[in-house]
Amino acid sequence: MTVRHIATRPFADQKPGTSGLRKKVAVFQQPHYLENFIQAILDTAGEGLRGATLVLGGDGRFLNREAIQTAIRMAAANGAGRLLVGRGGLLSTPAASALIRSSGAIGGIILSASHNPGGPDGDFGIKYNMANGGPAPEEVTGAIHRRAAAINEYRVTDTPDLDLDAIGETRVEAMVVMVADPVENYAALMETLVDFPRIAGLFRRGFRMRFDALSAVTGPYAQEILERRLGAPAGTVVNATPLPDFGGHHPDPNPVHAEALMAEMMGADAPDFGAASDGDGDRNMIVAPGLFVTPSDSLAILAAQARHAPGYARGLAGVARSMPTSRAVDRVAKHLGIPCYETPTGWKFFGNLLDSGRITLCGEESAGTGSDHVREKDGLWAVLLWLDILAATGKRADAVVREHWTTHGRDYYTRHDYEEVDAAAAQGLMTALRERLATLPGQSFAGLTVSEADDFAYTDPVDGSVTAAQGVRILFAEDARAVFRLSGTGTVGATLRVYLERFEPDPARHDLPVQEVLAPVIAAAREIAGIERHTGRAAPSVIT
Ligand code: VG1
Ligand code: CO
Numbered sequence: 015m016t017v018r019h020i021a022t023r024p025f026a027d028q029k030p031g032t033s034g035l036r037k038k039v040a041v042f043q044q045p046h047y048l049e050n051f052i053q054a055i056l057d058t059a060g061e062g063l064r065g066a067t068l069v070l071g072g073d074g075r076f077l078n079r080e081a082i083q084t085a086i087r088m089a090a091a092n093g094a095g096r097l098l099v100g101r102g103g104l105l106s107t108p109a110a111s112a113l114i115r116s117s118g119a120i121g122g123i124i125l126s127a128s129h130n131p132g133g134p135d136g137d138f139g140i141k142y143n144m145a146n147g148g149p150a151p152e153e154v155t156g157a158i159h160r161r162a163a164a165i166n167e168y169r170v171t172d173t174p175d176l177d178l179d180a181i182g183e184t185r186v187e188a189m190v191v192m193v194a195d196p197v198e199n200y201a202a203l204m205e206t207l208v209d210f211p212r213i214a215g216l217f218r219r220g221f222r223m224r225f226d227a228l229s230a231v232t233g234p235y236a237q238e239i240l241e242r243r244l245g246a247p248a249g250t251v252v253n254a255t256p257l258p259d260f261g262g263h264h265p266d267p268n269p270v271h272a273e274a275l276m277a278e279m280m281g282a283d284a285p286d287f288g289a290a291s292d293g294d295g296d297r298n299m300i301v302a303p304g305l306f307v308t309p310s311d312s313l314a315i316l317a318a319q320a321r322h323a324p325g326y327a328r329g330l331a332g333v334a335r336s337m338p339t340s341r342a343v344d345r346v347a348k349h350l351g352i353p354c355y356e357t358p359t360g361w362k363f364f365g366n367l368l369d370s371g372r373i374t375l376c377g378e379e380s381a382g383t384g385s386d387h388v389r390e391k392d393g394l395w396a397v398l399l400w401l402d403i404l405a406a407t408g409k410r411a412d413a414v415v416r417e418h419w420t421t422h423g424r425d426y427y428t429r430h431d432y433e434e435v436d437a438a439a440a441q442g443l444m445t446a447l448r449e450r451l452a453t454l455p456g457q458s459f460a461g462l463t464v465s466e467a468d469d470f471a472y473t474d475p476v477d478g479s480v481t482a483a484q485g486v487r488i489l490f491a492e493d494a495r496a497v498f499r500l501s502g503t504g505t506v507g508a509t510l511r512v513y514l515e516r517f518e519p520d521p522a523r524h525d526l527p528v529q530e531v532l533a534p535v536i537a538a539a540r541e542i543a544g545i546e547r548h549t550g551r552a553a554p555s556v557i558t
Contacts (some may be wrong), residue, residue: 028162029190032502047295053168065095071105072125073294074256075132091169092191100196106295108392111147111199126294129266131258135253146390149362207325208402224283229261230292267299293392297381298393302411310340313377322406334376338432338513340425358484423519432510440508443548460537496539
C-alpha cells in the first residue's frame with residue numbers, strides 16, 4: 015500500500031488537559047498540527063494497534079469532517095485492522111465509550127472540545143479513550159505528550175476521502191472501515207438500564223418535556239430515544255440538528271448558556287421537565303418546573319433514587335464525586351451505607367473505581383453524571399434516569415428535589431468562574447494561596463472561621479498512583495466550603511474556578527436565594543485568595 019512518511023517537527027503545546035487536547039481551531043489548522051497529535055496517539059497505542067479495532071467519531075463541530083478523514087488515512091497507514099466510524103463523522107462521547115466497549119476495540123479517538131464554543135473562531139479538540147471506553151489515564155496522556163514533543167515523522171495513506179454519510183463497509187488499503195449509525199448501539203444500551211415502556215406511559219399521559227440539544231451532537235440521540243422510541247411529542251427536542259458552529263450557541267448546559275430553556279422552565283406554562291446537553295453529549299442539565307437542579311444535587315438525587323430503574327435495582331456498590339462537587343452525595347452514601355470516593359476533577363479519575371466495581375454512580379459539579387454502563391459521563395442517560403424515577407414515583411421533579419432536601423438537608427452551591435485571566439496572575443494567586451494554607455485555620459473571614467485548609471491530593475485506591483496539587487480546599491466551621499482551582503480545558507489565558515457551598519439542614523430555610531445564602535462564603539473566598547488584587551477582576555465572568 016501507499017503509505018507516505020511525512021517529515022514534521024514537534025509543537026511545544028501538545029499537552030492534553032483535563033479532557034484531551036483543546037485549542038483554537040486556527041491552532042489545529044496549522045500544517046501537521048493535527049497529524050502530529052494523532053501520530054503521537056497511535057505511537058502510544060503501539061504494537062497493540064496492529065490489526066486491532068479503533069472507534070472514531072466527533073461532535074460535529076467545525077473541522078470535524080476533515081479531521082475524521084485524516085484520522086482514517088493515518089489509522090490505515092499505522093496498521094489498524096478495523097475502524098468503526100459514526101455516520102457523518104458523529105459520535106457523542108458516551109456513545110463512543112459504549113461502542114468501544116461493545117466492539118472490543120482497543121480504544122477510540124474522539125474529536126471534540128466538548129462544552130467549548132465551535133465554528134472557525136471557536137475551539138477544536140481531540141482525545142483518546144482506552145479499551146474500557148474511558149479517557150486515557152494520566153500515565154497515558156503523559157506518554158502521548160512526550161511522544162508529541164519528540165515527533166519527527168507521521169504516516170498517512172494517499173487514499174481519497176471516504177463517503178462518511180453512507181452506512182456500510184469499505185476498505186482503506188488493508189483496513190476495514192465501517193460507517194455505522196451513531197445512535198443505534200447507544201439507544202439499545204439505554205433500553206437495558208431504564209424502563210422504556212414505563213417512561214412511554216408518562217408521555218402517553220401528557221407529560222411535557224423540553225430537551226435543548228443546543229445544536230450539538232445529542233440532537234439525533236434525543237430525537238430517536240425521546241421522540242421516536244418513548245413517544246414524546248415531536249418538537250420536544252429543540253435545536254436538534256448538529257451544526258458546525260452550534261448555531262452560535264455556547265454548548266455548555268448551564269443556566270447562563272442555556273438561557274432559552276431556563277426562561278421556558280421558569281415561565282408560567284413550564285413543561286414538567288427540562289434538560290440540555292453539551293457539545294459532545296456527556297454533560298446534562300436538569301431543570302424542574304420553576305427550579306434549576308444543581309448538578310451536585312442531581313447526582314445525590316440519582317444516587318438516592320436509582321434503585322427504581324431496572325439497571326440499578328440491585329443497589330449501588332458505591333459512589334464518587336470530583337472534589338469540587340458538593341458533599342450532597344456523601345450524605346446519601348452515608349444514608350445508604352455505601353462508600354463515597356472523592357477524586358480530582360476530570361472523568362479519567364473515575365475509571366479505576368468503575369472498572370474495579372467499587373462504584374456504580376459518579377459525577378461532577380460541572381454537569382457530568384454517569385454510571386458503570388460506560389466510562390464517560392453521559393448526558394442523555396442522566397435525563398433518562400430522571401424520567402424513569404419520575405415515572406416510577408409519580409412525583410413532580412420539583413417535589414423530588416424538595417423532598418430530597420427535607421430528608422438530607424440542602425447543600426447550597428454556586429460556581430464563580432473568572433475567565434480569560436492573565437495566566438501568570440492566576441498562577442500567582444494559586445501560589446500565594448498555597449503558601450498561606452498552614453496559617454489559615456483559626457482565622458475568620460466575613461464572619462466564617464476556617465477549620466481546615468489543604469491542597470487536594472488523590473491516591474488512587476486501585477493502582478496507588480498519586481495525583482497532587484488538584485485544588486485548594488478551605489473548610490469553614492460553619493459547615494461551608496470554598497474550593498479554588500485553575501481550569502484545564504480553556505484555550506485563552508487562565509480560568510479561575512471558585513466553588514462555593516454551605517450546608518443547611520433546616521427545611522424552613524431551603525427556599526432562599528442561592529447567592530444570598532452564600533454571600534459570606536463568597537466574601538470570605540474573595541478575601542482569602544485576594545482575587546481582585548491578583549486578577550484585577552471585581553466580579554466573576556460567569557456564575558452558575
Ligand atoms: C471542566 C470541568 C470538569 C470536566 C471537564 C471536561 O474541566 O470542570 O469537571 O470533567 O471540564 O468536561 P476544567 O479543568 O475546565 O475545570 V467536558 O464535557 O468539557 O469533556
Ligand atoms: Co462534554
